[in-house]
Amino acid sequence: MSYVLHNRLGSGGFAIEAVLELADVPYRLELIESAPGSHMPEGAVAMNPWRQIPVLECPDGKVVTETAAIQFYLAEKHDSVRTGPNLFVDDSAAFYRWGVFLSVNVYEGFLRMVYPERYLGDGSADVSALRKAASARVGDAFKLIEDVLASHPYICGDRLSPVDIYCAMLFSWHRKRDELPLCTGLTERVARHPLVAPVWRRNFDHWLDRKWADADQT
Template sequence: MIYCLFNRPGSGGFVVEAALSLAETSFELQEFESKPGTPLHESFRATNPWGQVPTLILPDGGTMTEAAAILIHLAAAFPDKGLGPAPGTSDHAKFLRWLVFASVNLYEAVLRRGYPFRYTTDPGGHGALAAAANARLKDGLAVLEAALAPGPFLLGERMSVADIYFAMLFTWVHGEIEAPHLVAMKNHIKAHPVIGPIWQRHFGDR
């Protein structure tokens, strides 16, 4: 059995598809042709009870969800492919710190900004919730921008799947903040011979 990735264009599953491709491992792509943020078919909850992508079925039949967790797993599963630094090193500590920071703070802020109705039962509060999430997102990206210096990647000259994750989050902000390190990193990733075509399919020229 090979990996099977449930995904849809423009979603957080982009980074998992990129990581699997960098790992040079065989995988089946099950892609839903629906807009990110819209509910998936109820039957999909048999695969992922939370009803979201990305969802990755492992070769042994196990299921993984949450993009950051999947990236950490794949980096460990393919240690010779350069997806992440070796466990136990200072670079690995840095990799984990900022990947989890981005997942907990930035990704969540993106969701609160885009889908405020998920986080309050008061329709009148949607605007204020989205505005607060947007401010939080920009603050978090500024912190990440400082962490990337001097660049071009989090770990200097070595790209990891964390950088691909950061670039994905940053492109959802559509250039709303001044972040030259994030811009340069995103451009490196868009130009990567393996990742570039996947980026184009998910995000176009953004």
């Protein structure tokens, strides 16, 4: 049996699908018919009571949710996620650190911008203020990643790791990129990887402001 990845096009499951492709791990993709930014359909509750994706069904029947947790799990189970030929985890401490950092500080920031009603209680708070604060916080997080990339080409060292896939996906959703050339370069390298590019195009070319997988896009 292989893994089953539940996702919807343009959503966070891209970071898992790309890792599975790069690691040559067998899986089946089950797409949920729902647009990015919309609320998950009722059927998603059966897979994840928190009503978020991605959801990974494992061959042994276990279910794993949360993008970073799924990446950690796959790295634990498959040598090809840790030692190549396409993915490497040179520094496990950095891998765990930055995977959680992206989930808590970046992914959650985007959720505040897209689904502000989840965080406003009775709705009396200022939606625009929440979105502005969340956007600023996400920008600060990417500035920290930019500083990390000044020391080595990838977040965890000299080679591509799953956390770079995660970061590239999130950064492509960010609109304020002018002062972040290293994050931009990382995203371009990830999106244009021969094994990642088809997955990227299918997920993102129809709604992002840039076709990152195409070298002639600026």
